[in-house]
Amino acid sequence: MSGRARAAAALRLWLTLSCLRTAAEAQLSGVLDDCLCDIESIDSFNTYKVFPKIQKLLERDYFRYYKVNLMRPCPFWAEDGQCSIKDCHVEPCPESKVPMGIKAGSANKYSKAVNNTKEIEDCEQANKLGAINSTLSNQSKEAFIDWARYDDSQDHFCELDDERSPAAQYVDLLLNPERYTGYKGPSAWRVWNSIYEENCFKPRSVYRPLNPLAPSWEFFHCSTYFKLIYVIFFSGKDDGEAFYKWLEGLCLEKRVFYKLISGLHASINLHLSAKYLLEETWGKPTWGPNIKEFKRRFDSVETKGEGPRRLKNLYFLYLIELRALSKVAPYFERSIVDLYTGNVEEDAETKTLLLEIFQDTKSFPMHFDEKSMFAGNQKEAKSLKEELRLHFKNISRIMDCVGCDKCRLWGKLQTQGLGTALKILFSEKEIQNLPENSPSKGFQLTRQEIVALLNAFGRLSTSIIELQNFKILLKHNR
Secondary structure (H helix, E strand, O other): OOHHHHHHHHHHHHHHHHHHHHHHHHHOOOEOOOOOOEHHHHHHHHHHHHHHHHHHHHOOHHHHEEEEOOOOOOOOOOOOOOOOOHHHOOOEOOHHHOOHHHHHOOOOOOOHHHOOHHHHHHHHHHHHOOOOOOOOOOOOHHHHHHHHHHHOOOOOOOOOOOOOOOOOEEEEOOOOOOOOOOOOOHHHHHHHHHHHHHHOOOOOOOOOOOOOOOOOHHHHOOOHHHHHHHHHHHOOOOOOHHHHHHHHOOOHHHHHHHHHHHHHHHHHHHHHHHOEEEEEEOOEEEEEOOHHHHHHHHOOOOOOOHHHHHHHHHHHHHHHHHHHHHHHHHHHHOOOOOOOOOOHHHHHHHHHHHHHHHHHHHHOOOOOOHHHOOOOOHHHHHHHHHHHHHHHHHHHHHHHHOOOHHHHHHHHHHHHHHHHHHHHHOOHHHHHOOOOOOOOOOOOOOHHHHHHHHHHHHHHHHHHHHHHHHHHHHHHOO
16 A cells, blocks of 8 residues: 555544544533433533532531441342452541531431530430430420421432431541442442343333343344344344333333433443542552543443433433422521531531522523423322332432442432432422421421432532543543
C-alpha cells in the first residue's frame, strides 16, 4: 500500500471513529423519555444551582452522621461471608464524636425545643438500662404514639433500620466516602440480578441487555434453522431490542420504576469509576477517575448501546428526586423544624442553606409531573401503587445482602433516599395540610429519612458532575 493510500485509509478510520464518538455523545442529549425535560438543562441547573450548595450542606453535622445497622442478615439467601478487602471496611463513629442533639433525638426529633439537657441525661440513662427512648421530650405521649403508628404504616417504601438496635451505629459519611472497593464477582452480581430479575416486573423470558445468562449464538451452533428461530424470538444477539419492546409495552408506572432502579445502578457505577484506586504507594492510596472502567460500563460501543440508556436513566432519577425536594419544602419551612444538633448557630445556618436549596428546586422549570402516575381507575391505581411499594421495599431488604460493608452502607442510604422521595411524591395532600407549630399525624419524616434523602440527592448531583468530567477526559484522550 502506498503512502497516499495509507494516509487515505487512516483518514477514513479517523472519520469513522469521530462519527462513532459523535453518535455516542448524541445518544446522551435531548429530551428524556416519559417527561418533557432535556439533559442539557439538567446539566446546567445542577452545575450552577444545585451542586455547590448540596455539597456544602452535606458537610454539616446534621447530614454527615447516619445511623445504620450493617449487621442485619440477608433475608433471601445464605451470605457468602463479609468482604475481606480493606477498602470495604466502614469505620463507625464513636458516640463521643456524635453531636449531643443528634444522639438525643436520633429517631424522629429535629426541634431544639424538645432537647434540653435534663432530657438528654434521661435519654442516656434510659439507653444504659435498655429502655426504649421515645425521644419526644416535651411533646405529648399521644403525639409519639401517632408518629410511631405512622412509621409502621403502609406509606413506607423502605425497610428502615431500627435505630434502637445495639447493632446500629453512627457512621461519619465524610470519613467513609463511596468509592471503588474491589467488591465484585458472583456476590455483587447476585444482588443486582435479584433486584432486576425478581423486582422489576420482568418475565424470565425477556432478557436484560448484557445479561450473562441471556442466550447467545454459541447455544445455536447446530444449524441455520435454530439460528433463524433465535432471531425470530429473541430479536438479535443481546442487543436489547426485545427487552425494550417489552419495556415500552409496560404502563408508565412500571416503566418509571425500572428507570429509577437502572438510574440508581448507573449512579453507583459512576461513583466507582470516578473514585477508583489508581495506585497505592507505601500504603498511601491514590483515588481518581478511571477512563477504562467508565468505558467498560458506559461506552456505547463496548456496551452495545446500553451505556447511554443507563446514563439517561440517571438523569431521570435525578428529576424524580429533584421533584420530591421541591414538594417537601413546606414540611421544612415550618418553625417547628430546626434540624437540631445542639449547636444553635450552625443549626440555623444549616436550615437556611437547606431552604435555599428548596427554593432552587422550585425554580426548575421542567419538573417531572408525578400526577401522570396512578391517574386511572382509583381502585386499580391504589393496587398498583401498593405493588410498586412492596417491590421497592423488597429491594431495600436486598441491600442487606451486599457483602461489602461500604457498598452496603451507601446502597442502603441511597435506596432509602429514593424510597423517601417516593413517599414524598405520593403524600402531596398530607404535606399541604401540615400544621405550622405541631407534629402532623398524616406525614412525618424521621431524621434517618431526612439524612438519606439529601445525601442520596447529593450522590446524584455528584454523578452528573462526574459524568461531565469523564466527557472532558475522553475528549482529551482522543
